[in-house]
Amino acid sequence: MTIEEVRQIILNILADIAPDEDISSIDDNTKLRDQIDLDSMDFLDIVMELRKRFNIEVPEKDYEHLATMAGCVSYLTPLLKDRPLAS
Amino acid sequence: MNKPPRDWLKGVLSAYDTVVIGSGLAGMTSANLLAKLGHKVLLAEHHYNMGGMATWFKRKGGHVMDISLHGFPCGMIKTLRKYWTQDISHRVIQLKNVRFDNPQFSVNTSFDKVDFTNILRERFGILREVIDEFFFTVRDMNFYDEVVMTTRELFEKYFPGRTDVWRFLMEPITYANGSTLDDPAITYGIVFSNFMDKGVFTYQGGTDHLIKEMKQELLRNGVDIRTHCMVEKIYVDDKTVQGVRINGQDIQCKSVLSNSNLLTTIEQLTGEEHFEPEFIKEVKKVRLNNSSCQVYMGIKTGETVPNVGDLLFSSDADEYCTDKILSKDVTSRTFSFYYPEIRPGTNRYSIVSSTNARYQDWANLSESQYKKDKHDLEQTTLDALDKYVPGIRKKVDHVEASTPKTFKRYTLHPSGTSFGTKFEGLKISRDLPNQINGLFHAGSVGIIMSGWLGAANYGVIVANETDKFLRQLTPGLVTASA
Ligand SMILES: Cc1cc2nc3c(=O)[nH]c(=O)nc-3n(C[C@H](O)[C@H](O)[C@H](O)COP(=O)(O)OP(=O)(O)OC[C@H]3O[C@@H](n4cnc5c(N)ncnc54)[C@H](O)[C@@H]3O)c2cc1C
Numbered sequence: 001m002t003i004e005e006v007r008q009i010i011l012n013i014l015a016d017i018a019p020d021e022d023i024s025s026i027d028d029n030t031k032l033r034d035q036i037d038l039d040s041m042d043f044l045d046i047v048m049e050l051r052k053r054f055n056i057e058v059p060e061k062d063y064e065h066l067a068t069m070a071g072c073v074s075y076l077t078p079l080l081k082d083r084p085l086a087s
Numbered sequence: 088m089n090k091p092p093r094d095w096l097k098g099v100l101s102a103y104d105t106v107v108i109g110s111g112l113a114g115m116t117s118a119n120l121l122a123k124l125g126h127k128v129l130l131a132e133h134h135y136n137m138g139g140m141a142t143w144f145k146r147k148g149g150h151v152m153d154i155s156l157h158g159f160p161c162g163m164i165k166t167l168r169k170y171w172t173q174d175i176s177h178r179v180i181q182l183k184n185v186r187f188d189n190p191q192f193s194v195n196t197s198f199d200k201v202d203f204t205n206i207l208r209e210r211f212g213i214l215r216e217v218i219d220e221f222f223f224t225v226r227d228m229n230f231y232d233e234v235v236m237t238t239r240e241l242f243e244k245y246f247p248g249r250t251d252v253w254r255f256l257m258e259p260i261t262y263a264n265g266s267t268l269d270d271p272a273i274t275y276g277i278v279f280s281n282f283m284d285k286g287v288f289t290y291q292g293g294t295d296h297l298i299k300e301m302k303q304e305l306l307r308n309g310v311d312i313r314t315h316c317m318v319e320k321i322y323v324d325d326k327t328v329q330g331v332r333i334n335g336q337d338i339q340c341k342s343v344l345s346n347s348n349l350l351t352t353i354e355q356l357t358g359e360e361h362f363e364p365e366f367i368k369e370v371k372k373v374r375l376n377n378s379s380c381q382v383y384m385g386i387k388t389g390e391t392v393p394n395v396g397d398l399l400f401s402s403d404a405d406e407y408c409t410d411k412i413l414s415k416d417v418t419s420r421t422f423s424f425y426y427p428e429i430r431p432g433t434n435r436y437s438i439v440s441s442t443n444a445r446y447q448d449w450a451n452l453s454e455s456q457y458k459k460d461k462h463d464l465e466q467t468t469l470d471a472l473d474k475y476v477p478g479i480r481k482k483v484d485h486v487e488a489s490t491p492k493t494f495k496r497y498t499l500h501p502s503g504t505s506f507g508t509k510f511e512g513l514k515i516s517r518d519l520p521n522q523i524n525g526l527f528h529a530g531s532v533g534i535i536m537s538g539w540l541g542a543a544n545y546g547v548i549v550a551n552e553t554d555k556f557l558r559q560l561t562p563g564l565v566t567a568s569a
Contacts, residue, residue, distance in 0.1 A: 017169065041165075041166070041169075041544060041547065041548075044547065044548065044551055045169065047551065048124070048551050048554065051554065051555065051558060051564070052124055052125075052554075054565075055558065055563050055564050055565055056564075056565050056566075056567055057555060057558075057559075057564050057565065057566045057567060058567050059566060059567070059568070062567060062568065075567065076567070079565060079567055
């Protein structure tokens with residue numbers, strides 16, 4: 001998967017979690033929480049989705065890396081780069 | 088002729104990924120999520136209905152009575168949408184008329200931050216800056232914070248000596264989760280802030296509709312639901328869950344998610360011998376929360392009740408006082424008025440009065456005394472209600488009371504606790520899987536994780552951990568690291 005594809009996957013997950021939010025204009029370097037209405041349960045959903053879709057476990061101490069889009073991408077790309085884009 | 092007893096476990100599998108014990112909102116929500124995540128789930132409930140405290144009953148004359156549908160925070164909309172269905176979440180509606188009536192003040196409010204701010208300024212004369220700082224402090228309280236302050240200290244800090252303000256801020260939360268001035272302020276702050284966000288909400292269609300919809304969704308996701316099924320034992324070997332015994336039958340499972348009471352799960356279902364002695368020492372310190380009494384009043388067909396409010400916190404006590412609120416000699420009641428909008432098309436009304444109560448006040452009465460005390464409770468409640476709905480006795484044709492004993496019988500909670508355990512129970516609940524591999528607990532604990540929203544969300548949090556546990560049993564899970 002490319003960096004773009006990883007970013008798109010995170011956007012897809014966010015769209016499911018927060019369907020009423022405009023996610024197309026997300027700024028990669030600003031906290032997600034400050035741009036869309038996300039609470040701690042929503043972050044838990046992201047963790048569950050990653051586990052379900054890619055068998056990736058994000059330990060609790062690493063949750064902070066998911067705070068921005070840029071953080072998500074750089075954290076997840078090394079794990080996903082060798083995988084094909086899931087159908 | 089005696090029919091052979093029905094086999095409620097007919098067709099059950101010999102093994103599951105997870106057995107969920109109990110179908111309260113936490114148990115159902117976690118069962119649903121785990122099934123959606125691809126696990127084989129058995130949901131066992133001892134009662135014939137699902138829902139636990141989220142329940143209802145029907146009586147002759149077309150009456151339907153809701154037990155715990157007085158109201159929940161708007162966060163429930165999101166929880167229902169994400170972990171249940173869009174259709175279910177769309178049925179949540181706001182209750183706009185919350186009333187207080189006591190010797191200190193009579194106030195109507197929409198029970199949200201904007202309105203509370205206005206009332207605190209105009210009715211109670213509190214400075215804007217103090218109100219804002221108070222709201223900021225409670226909003227900022229976090230479940231992970233160190234517990235330092237009690238709610239009493241919190242109120243002393245912002246509203247010293249103002250027992251009228253304390254009452255305004257505290258009374259509804261005492262009814263909502265059994266917390267008192269002496270509990271950690273965080274138990275107050277989190278629940279209060281959840282309500283203040285947008286107000287109080289309810290479910291259009293009634294509890295029966297909600298639970299029916301949830302049951303359909305559980306079935307669609309492949310959960311094996313079994314009512315009339317008492318889980319009698321959790322089998323543990325080598326610090327690891329092996330299975331359960333249900334109605335005398337052994338069933339294997341890799342994990343157990345218990346929605347049964349926390350203490351029952353540890354002491355009776357699992358057995359203390361399977362835990363570290365240090366852990367059991369902490370378990371012994373866990374206090375149960377209080378229980379409730381309710382009086383259900385069904386309005387005759389064709390009769391109406393004027394809109395006197397959706398929720399009414401009424402009290403004859405001079406000041407807010409936990410002891411008085413818990414006392415069998417009732418001075419404070421919450422009335423919930425169910426108008427036809429709750430069940431559109433039925434054109435029926437019902438009123439439920441709730442009081443917090445102590446199990447020991449009701450547990451040891453003789454049968455005749457118990458009956459008499461229940462009858463007195465019904466009569467004094469009707470007297471109190473007459474002030475707000477004149478001629479109420481002529482409008483009702485069904486009156487019935489429940490006590491802590493009733494709650495214990497239906498949900499098996501020790502002492503009929505309405506809101507699980509006090510704060511210290513949360514840590515114990517979170518720690519179970521560190522004691523025994525594959526043993527999880529979700530359900531009202533720690534005051535914070537109680538109420539419809541708290542229980543459902545806690546079900547999600549624990550389902551996440553159960554999912555993680557199950558996936559670690561098979562190779563392939565990659566742990567990320569920064
Ligand atoms: C009178 C009253 C009014 C309330 N009002 C409100 C309100 O207005 N708003 C709000 O948000 N909350 C309210 N609550 C609180 C709320 O109802 C509860 O916090 C919540 O429903 C608890 O859900 P739970 O998942 O913890 O489990 P519970 O509802 O306690 O369910 C546990 C389930 O497990 C089953 N079980 C236990 N042991 C076993 C076993 N060994 N085998 C099989 N099954 C077992 C029980 O039968 C039960 O179905 C009220 C509570 C009471 C009592």
